[in-house]
Every structure is written in structure tokens, then in C-alpha cells.
Amino acid sequence: MFKKIVVYFIILLFPMAVSANVFDYPSSSKAISQKLPPLKSIACKFTQEKIVPNSNVVLKSGGDFEFIKNKGVIFRTTYPINAISSYKASQNKRVNSILVAISNKNYSGINEEFDLFYEKNNNFWVLGLRPKKASALANQLSSITIKGDININCIVINTKDSGSTKILFDSN
Amino acid sequence: MLLCKALTNIKPVETNILKAILTNSKQDALLVNLSTKYSARINVLFESKNPELMETAKDNFLNSVNNSKDYKKRDYEKLFHDAKEHSNIFLAPETARLLKDGKYKLVEQQSLESLYNPVEVPALSPDKDPFMFFSEYLLSLDDSKTNSNIITKNGKYYEAITIELKKEIAKSSNLSNITIKKLIDVQKKLSSKDVKIYICGAPIHSYYASSKSVVEINLICWVSMIFVIGLCYFYFKSAKILVPILASITIGALCGYFVTDLIFPTIHILTFVFSTTLIGISIDYSLHYFIEKDLRKILKGLTVSMLTTVGAFLVLLFSNIELLKQIGVFTSVGLFSVYLIVVLFLPLCDSKFPYAERQLNLSIKLKKKTKILIMALLIGMIGFGLPKTKFSDDVKSMYIPPKDLLNAEKLFKETLNQTSNQSSNVSFLIVKANDFEKLMQKEEEISQTLTANGYKYDSLSKFIPSINKQNANQQLIHRFYKNKLNTYATFLTLSQKQSLLNSKKTFLIYDKENYPYLSDFLTDEKTSMMILHDFSNPEIFAKIENVNYINPAIDISARIEHCRKVCLKLILPFFVGLFLILTIIYTAKDALKLICPSLLGVLLSFALLGIFNQSINLFHILAIFLIMGFGSDYAIFRFSGVKNSKEAVFMSCTTSIFSFFLLSMTSFKLVSSLGFILFLGLLTSYIFSLLLISEN
Numbered sequence: 001m002f003k004k005i006v007v008y009f010i011i012l013l014f015p016m017a018v019s020a021n022v023f024d025y026p027s028s029s030k031a032i033s034q035k036l037p038p039l040k041s042i043a044c045k046f047t048q049e050k051i052v053p054n055s056n057v058v059l060k061s062g063g064d065f066e067f068i069k070n071k072g073v074i075f076r077t078t079y080p081i082n083a084i085s086s087y088k089a090s091q092n093k094r095v096n097s098i099l100v101a102i103s104n105k106n107y108s109g110i111n112e113e114f115d116l117f118y119e120k121n122n123n124f125w126v127l128g129l130r131p132k133k134a135s136a137l138a139n140q141l142s143s144i145t146i147k148g149d150i151n152i153n154c155i156v157i158n159t160k161d162s163g164s165t166k167i168l169f170d171s172n
Numbered sequence: 173m174l175l176c177k178a179l180t181n182i183k184p185v186e187t188n189i190l191k192a193i194l195t196n197s198k199q200d201a202l203l204v205n206l207s208t209k210y211s212a213r214i215n216v217l218f219e220s221k222n223p224e225l226m227e228t229a230k231d232n233f234l235n236s237v238n239n240s241k242d243y244k245k246r247d248y249e250k251l252f253h254d255a256k257e258h259s260n261i262f263l264a265p266e267t268a269r270l271l272k273d274g275k276y277k278l279v280e281q282q283s284l285e286s287l288y289n290p291v292e293v294p295a296l297s298p299d300k301d302p303f304m305f306f307s308e309y310l311l312s313l314d315d316s317k318t319n320s321n322i323i324t325k326n327g328k329y330y331e332a333i334t335i336e337l338k339k340e341i342a343k344s345s346n347l348s349n350i351t352i353k354k355l356i357d358v359q360k361k362l363s364s365k366d367v368k369i370y371i372c373g374a375p376i377h378s379y380y381a382s383s384k385s386v387v388e389i390n391l392i393c394w395v396s397m398i399f400v401i402g403l404c405y406f407y408f409k410s411a412k413i414l415v416p417i418l419a420s421i422t423i424g425a426l427c428g429y430f431v432t433d434l435i436f437p438t439i440h441i442l443t444f445v446f447s448t449t450l451i452g453i454s455i456d457y458s459l460h461y462f463i464e465k466d467l468r469k470i471l472k473g474l475t476v477s478m479l480t481t482v483g484a485f486l487v488l489l490f491s492n493i494e495l496l497k498q499i500g501v502f503t504s505v506g507l508f509s510v511y512l513i514v515v516l517f518l519p520l521c522d523s524k525f526p527y528a529e530r531q532l533n534l535s536i537k538l539k540k541k542t543k544i545l546i547m548a549l550l551i552g553m554i555g556f557g558l559p560k561t562k563f564s565d566d567v568k569s570m571y572i573p574p575k576d577l578l579n580a581e582k583l584f585k586e587t588l589n590q591t592s593n594q595s596s597n598v599s600f601l602i603v604k605a606n607d608f609e610k611l612m613q614k615e616e617e618i619s620q621t622l623t624a625n626g627y628k629y630d631s632l633s634k635f636i637p638s639i640n641k642q643n644a645n646q647q648l649i650h651r652f653y654k655n656k657l658n659t660y661a662t663f664l665t666l667s668q669k670q671s672l673l674n675s676k677k678t679f680l681i682y683d684k685e686n687y688p689y690l691s692d693f694l695t696d697e698k699t700s701m702m703i704l705h706d707f708s709n710p711e712i713f714a715k716i717e718n719v720n721y722i723n724p725a726i727d728i729s730a731r732i733e734h735c736r737k738v739c740l741k742l743i744l745p746f747f748v749g750l751f752l753i754l755t756i757i758y759t760a761k762d763a764l765k766l767i768c769p770s771l772l773g774v775l776l777s778f779a780l781l782g783i784f785n786q787s788i789n790l791f792h793i794l795a796i797f798l799i800m801g802f803g804s805d806y807a808i809f810r811f812s813g814v815k816n817s818k819e820a821v822f823m824s825c826t827t828s829i830f831s832f833f834l835l836s837m838t839s840f841k842l843v844s845s846l847g848f849i850l851f852l853g854l855l856t857s858y859i860f861s862l863l864l865i866s867e868n
Contacts (some may be wrong), residue, residue, distance in 0.1 A: 030224050048290045050626045053297045061288040075290045083285040085292070095291035111227045112322060112331065139252045140295055155290075163297040167290045 022128040022145060027118035029107030030171045032127065035120060039103035044169050048077075051164045065169055067152075069103050072096040075140050098129065098144065099152070113137055114144075121151045186438040187345040187382035192495040192842060193567065200731075203724055206600050206701065211374030212342035214242075214355070215584045218331045219368040223322070224360060226329050229367040236358045239336050242351040244689065251555050251635065251687050256306070258680040259296055260649050261642035263305055264312035265623050271648040279303070280656055299668045302661040305649065313634060323590045332587040337375060345378065352379040370580035377573055384574075384839050385441045391832045392448040399457055399830055407823065408462065410527035417458045420513045424454045428506030432498055443498040445835070447841050449850075451502060452831025453481075454510040456824030460809070461514050461818040462527065471515070473812040477759055477805040478511040480750065484801025490742060491794055492735050495842070502659040543863055550776055550860070553832070557779025565733035567725060570842050599723035601629075601702040601713070602695070608682065612638035618702065618719065621712055631702040632693035636682045646677050700756035736790040746797060747771075750804065758811075766811055769864050770803025773857030776851055791842060795849040802828060802850075803857030810865045825858045 046065035049058050063078035073096050075085040101110050110116065113135045117128030129144040131137040142158040157165040186192075190211075193461060194200040216233065220226035237243050255262065263271070270279050283303035286292055295307040323333045341347045352375055359369045401419075404414055421786060432439055457474060464470045488500030519858070538546075573581070601618065605611035615633035622629050637645070653673055684691050694700050710721040746768070755764035774796050781788060806825055809817040832854060835847025 029225060029227075046290065048288070049300070050287075052299055052663055054299055055665050055668065057665075059287065059298070059663050061290075073291065077288050077290075081288055082286050083288060085285075085289045091200075095293070107223065111223065112230075139249060141293055157293060159294060159297065161297045161300070165290065170599065 022117050022119045022126040023119050023130065023143065025119045025128075027109045027116050029116060032118045033105040033107055034118060035118065036102065036105065036125060036127070037150055038105065039067070039069070039099075039148075039151060042067045044151075046075065046170070047168045049166045049168075051166075053161055053163050067099065067103070070100065072100050095144075095155070095157070098146075102127065102146065102152075125149070183433060183438050184344070184346045185382075185444070186440045187271075187349060187378050187385075190728070191438075192200050192440050192442050193493055193732065196240075201388055202602070202695075203722065203727060205695065206722060206724060210336040212339070213373050214335050214337065214371060214375055215353075215373040215581075215588075216333050216335060217370040217372075217584045217587060219328055219583070220332075220366055221328055221330045221372065222366060226331060229362050229364075229369060230331060230333065232331075233358060233369065234335075237355075240351070240354070242338055242341045242347075242354075244338055248689075251690070254680060254686070255635075256296060258642075259301055259306040260646050260675065260679045261637060261678065261680055262309040263648065264308040265619075266312070267305060267308055268645065268648060271652055276652060276656055278650065280660055283660070290863070298661075299664055300672075302657065302664060302672070303652070323587050324585075330583065330587045332584050334373075335423060342375065345382070348375050349379050349382060352376060370583060372577055372580040377571075380574060380577060381840065382441050385445050388838045389441075389444050389448055392445070392831075392838070393451065395834060396448060396451040396831055400451060400827055403733055403823065403827065404455075404459075407819075408527035410525070412525045413462060413527045416518060416521065416525055417455060417462075420458050420510045420518075421451055421454050423513060424506040424510035426506075427448050427509035428502040431505040432502045435501055436494075436498055439502075440495050440498055442495050442840060442843050443502055445838055445840065446499045446846070447502050447506070449828075449831040449835055449847070450506045452827040452829075453503075454507055455827050456805070456820075457507075457510050457514040458518070459823045460817075460820040461518050462522070463818070463823070465522070467515065467519050470817075472757070473809050473817070474511065474515070474662060476754075476808050478507060479753070480804050480808075481798075481801040482507055483750075484746075484797040487742065487746060487797040488794060491739060491790070492731075493790065496791075496794055523626070538863075542800070547863055550772070550856075553783070554772070554775045554779045557782040559777065560782030560785070561778055562782075562787050563736065564789055565729050565736060567728040567732060569787070569788060570732075570791075570845075572841050574839070597706050599704045599707050599726075600723065601704060602720040602722060603702060604718040604720075605698055606833045607642070608697055609638055611698060612641055613698060614716075614718070615702060616641055618713065618716060621716075622704070622707075625709065625712060627707050627709075628705040629702055629707075630693075630705075632682070632690055632700055635687075636680055639679055643677065643680050650675075673687050692695075732790050736793055739790065740808065741795045743793075743796060750800060754804075763809065765865065766804055766807045767800075770800045770805045770853075770857040770858035772860045772864075773803050773853050773855075774799050776856040776860075777852040780852060781849070789845060791846045792849045795846055795853060798850055799853030799857060802854055802860070806858050806861040807865055810861055821858075821861075825854065829854050829858075 008155075043064065043066045045062065047060065047062040047072075049060055051058055061077050061080060064076040065074075066074040072086075077083045077085070081113070098110055101107060101145040107116070110129065113132060114129040114137075115132055117130065119126045119128075125148060127146045129146070131141050131143075140160055142160055143156075144150055144158075145154075147154040151169065153169055155167045157167075159165075188203055188204075194204050218226045218233075220229070237246075267279065267282075280303075283305075286294075286304040286307065287298060287302070292304075292307065294301070295310050298304075302305065305585050322329055324330070337348060337351060341351055355371065356379075359371055363369045397418075400417075401414055404417055405411065409755060425447065428450065432443065457478070460470050460474055461467065482504040484503040485500045488496040491497065491500075539742075572578075603611060603614050603618065605614050612633045615631050616638055619629070619633065621632060633641070640684065650673075657672060658670055661672075664672075682690065693702075710723075713719045713721055751760075751763050751767060754766050757763075758766065777799065778788065778792070806821050809821045829851055832847045832851040836844050836851050838844045838847065
């Protein structure tokens, strides 16, 4: 149990400390592709926290996560509802394509719509994506932050109207 | 007077390819307007092995475009902001159907899935849109297959973007060409060995067509002039004689230009390309005069020849094709002017231009048997080739773009097909109603039919629904909230729920000033345009009133087919008319004899097209009249039995054939097919006149 708590601490808190101001570190797709480790296919548990603006309510959910290299992500939500969000569905394509692009080190698609930021400390890295001003996404999205080591550990999606979604992955 | 009028009112040259075919009629104006609206788009494709360099080039390219005032700015921020403020008026078609059918449980289930979907980015926060209806609506508008416009192929990255010329720029060929010239400069500046930039689309085709046409006009003019000067000098051994000959050609061309300029609102650049042949064909009258020297001997032949040729060109006025009408006026006025100069002025001043008398040895005596054998062979070719002929009215076959541009179009299409559901196969639906509200309602009625049949489309009502629909959507949402909000939205505070339940009805009103880019969907306040992608079933609109389906490519081809059929019907009356005129001047038997060579020339030319598997288009059909007009001249002069007519006919035939041969080498299929058939027709008519009409 203690070991588990320590692992959670490392996964969650340490990269968050690193990422406190990732948006102070602008980077380029070329530099990021050289520094970021390649991501492999993985299956693990995930938890999600969606903050409802103008209230203290946090919508929590969780389930099984699967990342299939070159294809995309599948989220099998098991609580509070049973649902599958697959990379095949059109509404999931944006976040899915970002994760696939990172795993393939192909940043051309991301570079097209986002300004890129990157910070690394020891084995932990943080990638920040902020929609370009001219991008249609800029009306909807504030930023996406992806944190990880050899796998992705956390994704934080911030929307324009102060809504926020945090997805945590437990790969151990 | 003509000169003064024309010089004080010089009009811009038209370079829009479509306007070569379509007239300024109301019916055609809509086709041109629609095509121009959609063809104001410039497709840009970036190619590189290095995606970062490609992005830099793209950003620089877009910076240049954004700094220019010639392009439309697609700023959706205001619309998105207003739509968020009125989010309750929007529902995705599927959600609206479920709510209408009372399938609340299913809607609730889908909303929960969307709400907890970790990878769906909500357009509005859950306190404002707990069932994610607005996000679903936005997703229903998204036509992209992937998140990115970038594809990889053979180790290279490709990114496709589209920019659009402003309406006022796209409408003016001159302004459009100036803007495209600047864009090509930017393209050249930013292209390197690492990043290639391709640009294509209708404005680029028009730009290249017009610049190429200018080069071709100059080239043909110079080559024709050198040929004519060389031939005259070779025959007459005098440089002085070139003065009246070149003067008559120049005056003829100027008269043709001035009259065309007065009659038509603009002159198409392809008319100028064709008019270069005037050098070769208008010299004929001067040659006849200077070779024979005695006007009385040739006046009858010269007049009949002018009447048949000018008459043939005037038939083009019935073609209903703008370019051919202009060619008809330009050439017939030019020829008539040269005829007048030759008949009225040359006899007064020919003594001032001395030249040596000369005779060419052109007699090739053929035995009767040989003549019969050649005739049998040629008629055999006619019999073999004519049944093989086939018609083609496809407008696309009349324009073959340069290889580079074709390659760019292909690459762009491939990239677009892989990243978007939009296609380059676009057609339009023109919808009419008594007012804007009814117009949007009608669009919504049509949208239901299109969605039910699985067709993709774009329309104004997708962005600004009718007031009726906005009201209905708000009622559906309100009823659903009353039924489900309290049990579903446990994550909301009481006041947040109350705020949603008590929200007042709001309406989003279309405003041209606020959303200028949406005005593209309207042709006027009571007429809108729906854009259909890959649509092929116009029968589904048969029962809907005031709806007009337009597919520019098919409609223009249908127009060309109609014109071709009209022209085919004109051939017989034309032959009868020509026969009657020649019968009045000569005899019925002689008239038949005079018509025969050019008729056989026409048949053999078409047979040759059949043998070489070339399809016959409207331009070939119209060439029949011209071949008859020119070809009968050779027979008339040979038949006149005037001493030196043989040489005059040979010389004038050579200059005409050479001019049309040069025309057949031009890049524009429309004009080159006309040049080629005229070259073939005149050559064969001349050969038949040698075989059928004795020089005595």
C-alpha cells in the first residue's frame, strides 16, 4: 500500500511541480521530437476529473485505458457509467490525433494548430499545447498539458470558459 | 468616328475562361456568378520532407496573404461568440429528431457518455450546456476526416489550404491577374529545394491562360508577318509593295477590333488569339489584286468570295457562344474592310508601288486516271472515317491545363480527399422564397431530404437557423430540461439548474455586417445558394417548388450540346442559301461544281478526325461554315478562268493554311481545335478544287 502511495506521489506531484510553468518554455517540434522518448502501446487504469466552472463540483469518472501505437486511444469508462470512447469516433479525433502524433514523433499536425512548449526534469517531461491565435480551436480551448516519463501520466485540458479536465493514468 | 469612339472607351480584356463560352444573358449570368463565387478559391499545397520547414513556409505564405487586402478574411470569432450566447437555438439534426420523438432516455444516455468522455473537448461548460447539445451541434458541422490538413506520401509531407479572393477582385479579370501575379511572386520567393509550394484553382488557370495567350498572340503575329512578308517579297521581288498589303491588313484588323469593342462589353483574349489569323486570310484580296492587276477581271470573284467568307463568319453570331460571336464580328468586319480598301483604294495608288511581273511554275499535269484514283482514295477515306466520328460536348475536354498545373490539382485533390469530406465535385441548389425567414425554412426542408439521403452540403441555415427552427429547438430543449435536468444534472447547483430552466428565449438574427462571409450563401435577400458535395440525384427536389439545381460543368456542357445541335440544323439551310446565291450569279450546275470541293473538304476533314479518334465538338461544327466560306473561294477563283488566278489562289491558300496551322499549335483547346479543323478543311478543299475544277 505504501509503495502504491509513493508511486502515485511520484507520478502525480513531481511532474506537476515540473509543469507549473511549462508555458514559459516555448519550443519547436524538431526540438521536442529529439527530446521526447518514444511512446509504446500500453493498457492501464485511468481516472478523470472534470471541474464544473462557477461551482465546487468535480465530475469524477474512471476505467480502463488502452493506447495502441499508430492507431489511437480507447477509454473504457466503468464508473459512474459504462461507455467506450474509441479513436474511431469522430468526436474523439482531436485529442486522439495529438496522442498518436506524440507517440509517432510526428508533430506536423500539432504544429499546424498549436504553439508548442516543452520542459524536462530528469525523466519527467511536460508538453504544453496552446492553440494558435488564427486557429479555430482558439475560441474553444485554452491549453492542453501532457505529462509523462516513459508513458503518458497525465493530460490536462483547459477550456476557454475556465472548465478543466484532468485525466490521470496509472501504468504501474 | 469608330476610331475616336473606340479610343475614348477602351475596355478591359476578358480572361475568364468561362466567359469565352457563356453570354451575358440572365441565365448565363447566374452560371458565371456561381462558378466565379466558387472559383474565387485558390488552392495552395505545401510539400516538404521536413514538416517544420513546411509549417514555416506556410506561416510566411499566410502572412503575405493576410497582409494583402485582396483576399477574404474568414473570421468566425464573432459568429462563434454569438452562437455561444444563443446556444439553445442550435441542435444537431439527430439530437433534434430524438427529442422530437420523445426518446429522452436515449438522449440522456448519449449526453452522459459525452459528458464523461475523457477526450471530448466541450464547447460550453457543463453548467451552461449540461447535455452537451451545443458541442454535438458543432460536431455535426465538422466535415474533416482528420484533425490535421497534413498527409504523408512517399516520405513527404503535404498540407493543403484554401484562400479566397475578394468578390470584387474575383469578378475583374484584370484585378484578379494582378493579385495572382503577386501571389506567384510570393510562391517563388518562399519555395526552395526543401519546400515546394503549388498553387492551383480557377484564378490560377485564368492567369496562366491569359499570360500564355499574350505570348502566343505575339508569336503568331510575328511568325505570320514574317511568312507573309517573305512570301510577298519572294513573289513580287519588291519591298515597296509590302506597304499597301501590310496597310490593308493593319486597317482591317483595327476595324475588326473597333467594331467588336463597340458591340461587346468586353473582348475575350481568345478573340485576339483567333484574330491573328486575319493576317493570313485578309491578305488574299490584296494578292488577287496585285497578281491580276485588273480589278474588272476579278471584281466578281472577289465580291462573291468576300460575301461567302463574311457570310460564313456571320453564321457564328447564331452560335450563342460569346467567343464565337466576337470572332464572327472581328473577322467579318476585318475582311470586309480589307475588301473595301482593295476595291476602292488600291486601283488609285498601285502605280506608286512598282513590282516585277512574275509567274510561278505551278502546273502539275495529272492524267485523268490518276485524278480518278486520287479521288477514289480520298472518297474511300471519307467512307471509312465518317462512321467513326463521335461527338463530345464535355466542357472539360475543351480546356487542357498545363502539365504543372494539372499535377498541382491532382496532388491537392488527393490531400483534400484524405483530410476532408469536401470534394471538388460541387453543385448548387438555388432556393427562392418570399422573404428571408421563408428562405431559411425552405433550406431546412431541403436539408432534411439531403440528410435523409446521406448527402453532404453547406448552407446558410446550418449557421443561422430560421426563427421558426430556433423557436422549435428552444422548445424541445426546454421541455427536455423540465423532464430530465433535475435527475440528470446532479453536478449542478440549484441556482444553476434554475437559471437553465428559466432561461428566456433568444434569437440569432442574420446580419450581413456582422457575418460578411455568410453573405456568400445569398445571391439576393430572397435567393440563397446551397452547396452540395458529390451530389448526383437532382430528382429528389422534383416536388419542391422554387428550387433550381445547377451543376456548372454539366449545365455548361448541356449548353454546348444544345448549341451544337442548333448549329447542325443550320448546316442544311446554309448549303441551300450558298447554292441559291451561286446559282443566281452562275448557273445551278456551276453552283454545284463550286460547292463540291469545299463540301468534300469538310467531309474529309471530319473523316480524318474519326480515323484519328478525335471527338467532334461545337467548334468543329462551326468550322464547317468557315471551311465552306473559304473553300468555295478557291473554287470560285479557279472557275473564273482569270489568267493568274491559279497563282493567286495558291498564294492565298498558303497564307490562310499557314495561319490556321499556327493557330492549331496554341495551348487553348477551344481555339486550337478550331485552328486545326480549319487547317485540314482548307487544305483538303484546295486539293479537291484542283482535282474537280479545270483551270480553264
